[in-house]
Amino acid sequence: MTKERIGRKRLVVGAHYGTRDFIVQRSTAVIMAVYTLALVLYAVFVANLDFETWRAFFAFTIGTLPVGQMLATLAFLSLAWHAWVGVRDIWMDYAHSDGLRLFLEVLTALWLVAAVVFFAKILWSL
Template sequence: MTTQEKIGAKRLTVGAHYGWKDFLVQRMTAVIMAVYTIVLFVGILMMSGFTYEGWKALFTFTLGAFPMGQVLATLAFLSLAWHAWIGVRDIWMDYIKSAGLRLFLQVLTVLWLLASIFYFVKILWSI
């Protein structure tokens, strides 16, 4: 197969614009985490006392019957996990040349992130 045969309509393009989605997701998750950090910081400044009840109120406040504190915290944590997955996955893809080891590390990363999410949900939503 000559070089000329690879050019044109038959050319195989794999991964075109693959990084654009990840770039956008990392920026969106970073904005969500930054906004939540500001909300959390303002909530800490407005606490009357740095007690367990005050800390618990940061995560359990409601808007009507809607558990706004828990939903915002869950959204921020899911953003953190997705942000971490993209970053760590890119590290494995860039620096681990062995495909088997890279796959093993990616599977470990996914399992760790999923376990973290389940543990977070179990703790936050049991308050």
């Protein structure tokens, strides 16, 4: 008696397969929403939006702690992680060739790492 392989064989690791990704997507979305709201409120209530005003927003400190830069970094890292989970799921669903999927996932990861490095270089040089 031979077993017939129908469809793609998928390894399901445990009962909570995908739960972590679900939680990551929701928590990073909340972080990005709160930070976006702060940016919008700042733009609405500050009369003069020039370079120095925006610079002050990102260079906000409490004592010696660079709170503005830390919050912006948290928001951008949340954006990168959110994008990784979403785009990786797209590649997993629609790129059926294992080699193509691996290539696209590596390309996505490299692009996101480069974006984070570029962001950090700009923000932390204020």
